[in-house]
Amino acid sequence: MTSRAAAAERQAQITRLLLPYVDAPLTGDVFVRGVLPLPHPAEKVRLVVGEREARTPERLRAHETRVRDPYEVLGVLRELCTGTHLYSGDDVSTLMGMMLVQSEDPPPAPPGPDGYTLALLHGLTGPRPRGGNAPGPRLQGFLYRDVDRLRLYCDYLAPSDPYGVTGIDVRPSQPLDELITALPTLIGHQADSGGDPHCQALADLT
Known part of the structure; x- marks a missing residue:
């Protein structure tokens, strides 16, 4: 298990890496609209995306993924936001008014x-x-x-x-x-x- 300090630093690295995509598209018309930490020892992070004008929960979608190398997280998020993905009812729930997807991570998209x-x-x-x-x-x-x-x-x-x-x-x-x-x-x-x-x-x- 990763220590609390190491997990917190990795979380901070992921947040810093994703900041440019608040104003520039991550892919297509998808922008980063939030990065949500989960309490230790979950070792997961929730990444919130939406269109440029999306600001309210009903227009946002959160993907839950493992905390790992920040560039791998970026590649996973880009893959999740590219093309069509089918989720079962067990994968989808609601979080703070947003759709939350907790499916298995795909391989990261090439950088x-x-x-x-x-x-x-x-x-x-x-x-x-x-x-x-x-x-x-x-x-x-x-x-x-x-x-x-x-x-x-x-x-x-x-x-x-x-x-x-x-x-x-x-x-x-x-x-x-x-x-x-x-x-x-x-x-x-x-x-x-x-x-x-x-x-x-x-x-x-x-």
Whole structure:
């Protein structure tokens, strides 16, 4: 069983990840309209969706799913909101005036190029683990360079950073942990900026 603290942090990560979909469609004309935590030790979360104009319970639908990796939750929710799904009477009930669906989770929808990019950007801008003295990379900007090529503009969190902004070309489809681990070693790379006026140096991690 996951500890209460770990479950609460995972819940917070899921909430942060879903915030952009309050104003941008998750898929088609479906928007996120709520994220509801369940008391420990349930290890589940309820994700509320509806059309852009949906604000009242009768126009909203909640899906209950396991708390797990936030990007997997996002993929499951996108799959639940895509196409037609049939639910039995045992799967559907009412919650706070909304329809609540408690069916078995489908496999997550593939993230696609933008999903991989979103995961990487969230990984660089999310809260950092406490402890340790080494400064981490700070994301100052980004730019698509191709279908699976992204330029990150990073510097150090330390105020005494001597390097300025480094442009780092990455492939978002690469393993996320490997990319984030490698970034600090590339800050201040002594290569030329390649004509990019937005950085002092440029590194290629593709």
